[in-house]
Amino acid sequence: MAESELSANVVDIRRFSTHDGGGIRTTIFLKGCNLECSWCQNPESISGKVEPVFLPSRCIGCGLCLEVPGGAASRVGDRIYVDATRVGADWEALTRVCPTGAITWNARSYTVSELVELAQRDRAFFGTDGGVTLSGGEPLFRPHFAAALLRALKQAGINTAIETALNVRTEFVLTALEWTDHVFADCKLLDVAAHRRHTGSGNERILANLEVLLTGPRRADVTVRTPLIPGVTDGDDNISAIASFLASLYPDVTYELLNYNPLAAAKYDLLPGREFLFPRDANPPMLGRSRLDELKSIAQAAGLRYVL
């Protein structure tokens, strides 16, 4: 198969992204990740498959879905509930009868060439800094697709970035790097046990990949990010340990603290079987300005020069 015909499941494509790299970008959220962070802000992208989803806020209660065989839809009081996990449901038929789009799929498949065409549309807005960011999910979860897409974008003259957790084989990182202008790499927790507890996986491979990146020739093109999850990643110890580790590799690396995003909680209502770290009535707020500044100081004290 020609590389341009390789395909992958995409959960969302956001044009005019302004927080995923330089300039104005089109961010492509690929499906599939081999971590299962308890706070994941895109939980719909963890599974690599196109999954059925029911959006109750869009349901007008027309009841057309009740007539589709398979028993996924049922009336609960005056509302309708459609069970996306129901075995044997004909979800395709359900999406066809639903007039509002409340019954739908959470992703669709795109080829490399389709995505390049889409990215090209906003070329006029990219300038020299803007371009395309591959996010997810874990974009390198599909390493050959990611590499093919990044290469096709670069060959079209488009600036590329990836947002990765780096929990993949080093060779995949290095192949992608050839066609990537900027890497945003997550470093969530330095303690391996805590990492395993909260993400379902150890961090040995992540730290090894960070070392490769931050001691390699492209280290200036890497930003390391830590999502600040209250009570999990936002402790002084964790930030200090991460910063010391990074400083030992490359003290000039750009290190970005990403504030907690409480809005992610709402997505879990739509994903039966996935549970958010915090119960809805105990969802903490974003970190305040002064705490952010404190954490920055800690990272700086550990030897990092460029902390955002």
Add this chain to the structure above:
Amino acid sequence: MSATVQPALSQLAQSSRIERLREAMLAEPRIVSLDQARITTRVYQDHADEPVIVRRALALAAALREVPIRITPGELIVGNRTPTARAGVVSPEAGASWIDREIETLPTRSQDKFQVDAETIRSFREDVFPRWRGISLEDVIRARYGAEIDAIGKVVKINQKDHAQGHICPNVERWLAEGPAGLAREAAIRGAAAEGEARDFYRAVEIAMQGVQAFVLRYAELAERLASEHEADRADLAEVARIMRRLAVEPPATFHEAVQATWLLFVVLHTESNASSFSPGRLDLALLPFYEAGIAAGTLTAETALELLECLFLKFNQVVYLRNSHSAKYFAGFPIGFNIAVGGQAADGDVANPLSFLLLQAQKHLGLPQPNLSVRLHDGTGDDLLKEAIRVVARGSGMPQFFNDNAVIPALERVGISRADARNYAIVGCVELTTQGNNLGWSDAAMFNLNKALELTLTGGVDLLTGERIGPDFGDLTRYDTWEELETAFAAMIEHYVSRMIKACEVVERAHMDVLPTAFLSAVIDDCLASGVDVTAGGAKYNLSGIQMIQVASLADSLAALKKLVFEEGLITRERMLGALLADFEGFEVEQALLLNKAPKYGNDIAYVDDLGLKWARFFAEQLAEYTNVRGGRYHTGMYTVSAHVPMGQNVGASTDGRKAGTPLADGGLSPVYGRDMAGPTAVLHSVARLDNELTSNGGLLNLKLFPEFYESETNIDKFAQFLRGFVALEVPHVQFNVVRREDLIAAKADPDRYRSLTIRVAGYTAYFTELAGDLQDEIIARTVQDL
């Protein structure tokens, strides 16, 4: 100009004088003023035997000599058409009957209130109104064509029926070069050699200019008197007196004199014609020689120039316009349309100069509704001007708005305007495009409700709101077996109403010629003085008439849903579709949901729907191209509304885009329907870019809302600038930005459908705001408030 100088201009502070004057102005109540109405009434009676144009000039001159005047201590720029700021003027020669009907309701009406006292009401009813019954513009039009204008009213709104035309950009440079004395001399010389109507015209110009000279001298005398009384402001008043003595007889020489002369021009234009949208145009060019000379001679500093410009900006807020209640709904918020164009190109490149930056700085300081500040962008616009304009937008006044030379110049050339004039374009009123100083664009001739025309096409001419047959029966939805048959009927419906609209426009324009000739205005519009023909009679170099298409975005959505779901996919039968419209979707919720959710919407970069909008906008424009207006010029199209999408929507029954009866249409003119642009602002620009630029040669309006974070850091301002570079490259004619505010978010929570496209932006994450649960919306509200 070196790059290091401009930022310095953007740091200049506002003087305490400006803040004082601003507060005093805003504290003043909006009242109805009858002074000029009584003078006009008397002069018309005293000179009943004079030709109308002379009578009008005599009335203007009398008003300029007699209406009480005021100078507020501290003012550096003086003059107004009423003794109090922001008074509504009654112009009985244009419209008296509507005032008779509405005068009591002016203080309490929902939109644009004015205070009026019992004595004013009595005097209007006894001294003014009886003299004008049957002869005002309003009554003349009503007698000649009122029944027909009403008959087409649900599809076509004919404008300019009870007030003077306005919507014109005078030749400010010529005014600054000649002054009233110079123009009076020219009129006298030309008049001596003229005959008939031309001689009357020149006589009228001379009378008007002499009135202006007297008016200016009155201010000199008042300033001299006040100087002796006000110790603290003596120097300022003495300078005002000196300037006014000079301007009565000579053109301005200094920057201060030029700014004062500019304001006088607009005061007199508004005294002659109680109308909206006399616009100054490219003031950063017209005033530049005065600025440069002052700076070079060391007699002017940037600080002083800024203060004078801010005094001028305050003045732009002191003339307001009293509209009838119906019109106030369509043009809500006292829009008066002092539109200033900043930047843009000339034959030799970008024109941005220190005055461009000072005008932006004045807007940044004042943030008042007027002037309507516009920035012209093109490939050669410098980053410094672009980013400074963005910083001003960030203040949240919605200004400046941006125009795209790459779109506008070719569009104007296609309606017959020369390259040089097109390149020198400016904006009148809100977004109406014009050449400068030579064009009666008649840009608000009429609004054509394409959505109502589609409704009548689907119902066989029956108004869905009343059940009455108001239009021709070319078939109805159940009788169109194919999409092509429906399109044929729609085309016939548009042709039908276009031909009736044109006849009504002709009646209105002729009535203006007969009743409201404007000698003073004509003297500052090329080539009226040269030809001896009044501007209302076609004396201008260009004579366009602009028709607004209402609203192509809503129409495109309606056509796309109809075509795809009814004719292509058969998901809805034609009978069910018509039934749903008749029932306003009551009992047809599934059909409404399909229309809303299963058909593509304009504003998402989807050719299927955008191209339907394009096709019918083109068809409409082609119909207009068949006609010539009564001044010998072309009809052309615009896509903008001020607030008309609300009342226009009230006229339209349920529509096939899933919209309920009576609810608003898309706003702006180029903007997608609220909440339907789900693919972000770059996709919106792509959809807009699919429309031909010439469809908006009369003006287009695109509103975009952005979260305040976009304006916060220099990094984000860079991104904003890049967005506007893309806007230029895509040849989108216009864009205006509003900042999302707390109120929007609260409204979004209450009415999610209208705000569905509001998205928050977080690294590696995004979700449509309203798809989130309610308590999380509170989180965003809290966050946005924090950011503001």
